[in-house]
Amino acid sequence: MPRFPAIDIVDIPGKGRGVIAREFIPQGTRIIAEKPVIKFSGCTSVGYMESVHKALSSTSKFEFFLSFPCMQGGDPILGRFKHFLPCESGDDNAHGLFATICRINHTCCSPLSGPNAIYCWREDLNREVLHALRDIAPMEEITVSYIACQIQKQDPPVYLRENFGFVCSCSGCRRSLQLRARSLTRVHNYNSFMGSFPTSVQRGQNPEKLLNVLQRNLLAICEEGYATELARGAHYGFRLCAMYGDAENAIVWETLSRDCDALIQGVDTEEYRNSQKWIRDPATFDLWKVHGLRKLAAPNPALRRYTPTLESLPKKYGYTSRNWSSLSIIAWACVGLCLAIFVWMFFTQ
Numbered sequence: 001m002p003r004f005p006a007i008d009i010v011d012i013p014g015k016g017r018g019v020i021a022r023e024f025i026p027q028g029t030r031i032i033a034e035k036p037v038i039k040f041s042g043c044t045s046v047g048y049m050e051s052v053h054k055a056l057s058s059t060s061k062f063e064f065f066l067s068f069p070c071m072q073g074g075d076p077i078l079g080r081f082k083h084f085l086p087c088e089s090g091d092d093n094a095h096g097l098f099a100t101i102c103r104i105n106h107t108c109c110s111p112l113s114g115p116n117a118i119y120c121w122r123e124d125l126n127r128e129v130l131h132a133l134r135d136i137a138p139m140e141e142i143t144v145s146y147i148a149c150q151i152q153k154q155d156p157p158v159y160l161r162e163n164f165g166f167v168c169s170c171s172g173c174r175r176s177l178q179l180r181a182r183s184l185t186r187v188h189n190y191n192s193f194m195g196s197f198p199t200s201v202q203r204g205q206n207p208e209k210l211l212n213v214l215q216r217n218l219l220a221i222c223e224e225g226y227a228t229e230l231a232r233g234a235h236y237g238f239r240l241c242a243m244y245g246d247a248e249n250a251i252v253w254e255t256l257s258r259d260c261d262a263l264i265q266g267v268d269t270e271e272y273r274n275s276q277k278w279i280r281d282p283a284t285f286d287l288w289k290v291h292g293l294r295k296l297a298a299p300n301p302a303l304r305r306y307t308p309t310l311e312s313l314p315k316k317y318g319y320t321s322r323n324w325s326s327l328s329i330i331a332w333a334c335v336g337l338c339l340a341i342f343v344w345m346f347f348t349q
C-alpha cells in the first residue's frame, strides 16, 4: 500500500512557517492528500466573507485560522482570507483552509527557477493533493507557486506584495525589470492564444498553421517555467490531430498531455482514464475525423524535455485511502475479538 513521504512544518527564516521534506521524495510522488480543516461555500463576495467572519469568531477553529500570517495592517480575519484555497465543485465556489498544505510557501515559475511541487483540488477524493514536480532532497523546503499561469496578469513581485504582503526573493523576481516585462508579455500572449484556441476547429482554418502556433506558444510557456501547461496544451494538439484523423500524431500529443497531467494530479483520475482510452484508440474521441483526413505534426521534441514519461516516474501515485474496506474491517474485528478473549482468559484464571 503506498504511503505518503515524511514531511514536517518548521520555521523558515524570513517566511514564517513552511513545509520541508524529511526524506528523499522522487518526482511524481503524491506527497499528501488532505481534507480542509475549515471549508466555506461560495467564498467570494465581501458580504459572504463578513458572514464567515462572524461564524469563524465563535468556533474553536478560529485559533487555527489566526495562526496564519496576516497582511500588515490588515483586518485580522480578512487579512488572512488569502490562505484559503479553492475547493470547487461545479458552481460551488468553495474554499478551504488546510493544516499542512496551507503552510507551504511560494516560489515563482520563471526561466530561472520554479517550485518543486504543485497542488490541486480533487473533487472525487474530496481532498487537496500535492505532487512533487521534481526530486526533492531531504530537508529541502517544499514550495508551490501561488500564481497560476492563467491568472498571471501582473509582474509577480508586485502581485505577491499586493495580494500576499511579502517581498518575493526568488531568482525570477530578482531579474531586471526589463527581463520580467519580457516574461510577462510572453505569458500574456500565451494566455490570450489559449483562451481563444478553437475547441472545435472550423473547416477552412489552416490546421498546420494552428498547430505551429500552438507549438510556439507551448515552447514559450515552458521556457517561462510553466511546463505544467503541457497537460492542457498538448491535449489541444491531440484534439486538432484527432479532428483531422491523424492517429499517429494524435497519440503522441495525448501521451505528452497524459504524462504531464499524471505529474500534477496522479493517475487515479477520470482524465487519466480518458487519455488512456484515446491513446489506445484515438477513433474513440467524439470529434474523430470531423474534418476529414489530413496528416499534421507531432509535438516538437523539445517539449518532451519539460515533462517526464510516465514510465520514468515512481509508482507512488496511489491514493492512501483512509476509507476502510470491508476486508480491513473484518481483519480488525478479528484482532479485537482475539484481544478480548485473551484479556478475558487472563483475568478469569
Ligand SMILES: C[S@@+](CC[C@H](N)C(=O)[O-])C[C@H]1O[C@@H](n2cnc3c(N)ncnc32)[C@H](O)[C@@H]1O
Pocket: 014, 015, 016, 017, 018, 067, 068, 069, 083, 102, 103, 104, 105, 106, 107, 164, 165, 166, 167, 168, 169
Ligand atoms: C499560505 S501561507 C504559507 C505559510 C506561512 N509561511 C505560515 O507561516 O503559516 C502564505 C504566507 O507565507 C508567507 N510566504 C509565502 N511564501 C513566501 C516567500 N517566498 N517569501 C516570504 N514569505 C512567504 C507570506 O506571509 C504569505 O502571505
